[in-house]
Amino acid sequence: MWKSVKSFTLLGKRWKFRNVPPSKCIQVENGKIKKLDGYVKHDKQIVAISTGVEGCDRLETVIHEALHAAFPWMREWIILAAAEEIARLLWRLGYRNIDELDLDVKR
Numbered sequence: 725m726w727k728s729v730k731s732f733t734l735l736g737k738r739w740k741f742r743n744v745p746p747s748k749c750i751q752v753e754n755g756k757i758k759k760l761d762g763y764v765k766h767d768k769q770i771v772a773i774s775t776g777v778e779g780c781d782r783l784e785t786v787i788h789e790a791l792h793a794a795f796p797w798m799r800e801w802i803i804l805a806a807a808e809e810i811a812r813l814l815w816r817l818g819y820r821n822i823d824e825l826d827l828d829v830k831r
C-alpha cells in the first residue's frame with residue numbers, strides 16, 4: 725500500500741489524489757476498452773493512479789499525470805518523454821515508496 729495522500733497543490737491549484745483499482749482505470753475509445761495507468765479529470769481536479777502500477781512505473785505515472793494536471797496544453801509526447809526521464813533520474817537517485825523497500829530494520 726502507498727502512503728495516503730488525499731490532496732495536493734500544484735501551481736496554486738488544489739487537486740485530489742486517488743489510488744484507483746485497475747478496473748476503474750480504463751478509457752473507452754472507439755468502442756474498445758483501453759487500460760490506463762492513470763488519468764486526470766480537469767473538471768473535478770482529480771489525479772488518479774492505478775493501484776496496479778508499481779515501482780519505477782508508478783513513479784513515472786505520478787509524474788506523467790501531475791504534468792497533465794499542471795500543463796493541460798502540453799502535448800502527450802512531451803509529457804511521455806519528460807515523465808520517463810524524470811522518473812528514471814529519481815529512481816537512480818534512490819527515490820522509492822517506503823512500502824516497496826525491503827527493510828530489515830524497523831524505524
Ligand SMILES: [Zn+2]
Nearest residue numbers: 788792800803
Ligand atoms: Zn498522458
